[in-house]
Amino acid sequence: MQPTPHFVKLVITTGDPAGIGPEVSLAAAKEFLTEQPNVQITLLGDASLFRNSSGENLSTLEHLKIESISLGAPSIPGLLNPANAQYVLNLLDHASDACLHGDFDAMVTAPVQKSLINNAGIPFTGHTEYLAQRCNTQHVVMMLCAPLPAGFLGIKSHRDLRVALASTHLPLRDVSASLSYELLFETIQIVNQDLHEKFGSAKPVIRVAGLNPHAGESGYLGREEIEMIAPAIESAKQQGIDVSGPYPGDTMFDASALEHVDAFIAMYHDQGLAPFKFVTFGGGVNVTLGLPIIRTSVDHGTALDIAGKGIADSGSMLEALRLAYELALNQRKLS
Template identity: 70%
Template sequence: MMKQVAPLVNLAISTGEPAGIGPEVSLAAAVEFLREQNGVAITLLGDDQLLTLPKNIDPALASRLQVESIKLKTPVVSGVLNPQNAQYVIALLDQAINGCQQGRFDAMVTAPLQKSIINDAGTPFTGHTEHLAQRCNISHVVMMLCAPLPTGFLGLESPRDLRVALVTTHVPLKDVPQALSYDLILETIQIVNRDLQRKFGIANPVIRMAGLNPHAGESGYLGREEIEIITPAIEAAKAMGIQVSGPYPGDTMFDPESVATVDAFIAMYHDQGLAPFKFVTFGNGVNVTLGLQIIRTSVDHGTALDIAGKGIADFGSMLEALRLAYQLAVNQRKQP
């Protein structure tokens, strides 16, 4: 009796800002991932002039890699932003979203874009996360960064994934306290817990949550958000059976013991969570959007205009984004 072969996992890569390193790291990481994983097919979304396949590529590998060409509005100069190509970048992103919603793709991976040039072109744009929420008609999504930590790091006895989620994302620091609410915090905890179960395959996630203020408010002397909204939201989540604790001071939340046992940390604002994350992950982080019906991962770096087109960009983060997108898609297929 012949063994049934599982269908390929189809991943799409939105190759991002054409003047940045997105196209080159997308192509390089795609080729590398196809070498290490036989059960995947990859579609690169972008202008085919930016995505020329290597001449010596293995034909069997090439059969699982295709370019779905979307034409640039105007020719690109590496490292030089052009607002005329802003809509091209949005078109790549929308093509990936449409493909996931239609079932053509099992997951989408996004290369970096330049928010400023999209806004300069007259299109209001806050970021990938917010655009995905709008396109998928979801009122609340959560940004979470993930990265593998090796054995021995901070005394880890075995490899461990570091995951850091955010309650607020691209919000000016002065506006964060007003943006926080009991409902927002509770919903964030619920989304993180649910997606860790459904997409990451963690049956009983352990979650740690930061406070907002120094020393987590120090009993109200340094701020009352912990008392009035953060702790009540944590207690409500606990009553639902979620294993969440806190609020912890932001400067002590990531201690070595917790890194070894916690499945996800939740920070109140962008730099509170991502500064320590990026310090220890050295460019190998992956951005995951939680709360969507579709799977989306991304690199954790920017467009790197200063090195674009020079052939020296590190594709490690894009490779990790592909690996995680693949694993999440496999996990989702196992769901009843």
């Protein structure tokens, strides 16, 4: 008798019902199941969002399950409804609790509309911060990942571009005050630890950006590099972490660095994500580092203007599933 395969169990929170989340979640799940026979995928969301116009009975698809969670109100594609704000959070609560309990190996999140949740009177700055609170984790790190093919910008072999952020969804005027030596030191530690424990990098190589133009130019353009960033890097080096910087933000991402750097740490959102998204063409994946669970996500928004039209690209969700699967396998090997 053949042994029963140990399936990797993934759960997808399908996001705001008015956006493209439900459709790209279903499309990507079906495609990924053709790639990996030892995966079970559960879609969380109201069952009405997954009705297939072709008449296909989704319940007959092997290894795909829809776990229905009721909407707060009927949903129309492209039209936000504050009555569904709590529904969106219910998806996150259910998935994160189930992952903490060990029912799933990883969770993958479709996009949500932050303004909808806030307009409903519920403070919400993003998935990263919400899941940190949900998992009772003080410090997490947002990191974007995308595969780069051999030959891209002259790189000799396939590499993964990874960009982590020291701060996330903040107004630019608040970034400097949010940074500290302690936060940056912990950020480097978290990135290094998860690159090793979840991504399987034996000795991760990390680059850290400065905050100011020219990395402060020896204090002439700002002292954050001297007072916070460089000391944090030095402390990390003393722990044996292979980290360097601070680099000027406009030169940190040089093509030659792609050959050997495992992760770049940017000081603020657009410093890291503008170059990342320019070269990854919407194929990126968002990963939350530092959580006791694995969480990946698409790197795009709800795309309300094309929701329900059947033209949404599910490529980022497919990459998010692929990475969640890979991280789950890596963690299983190390456990």
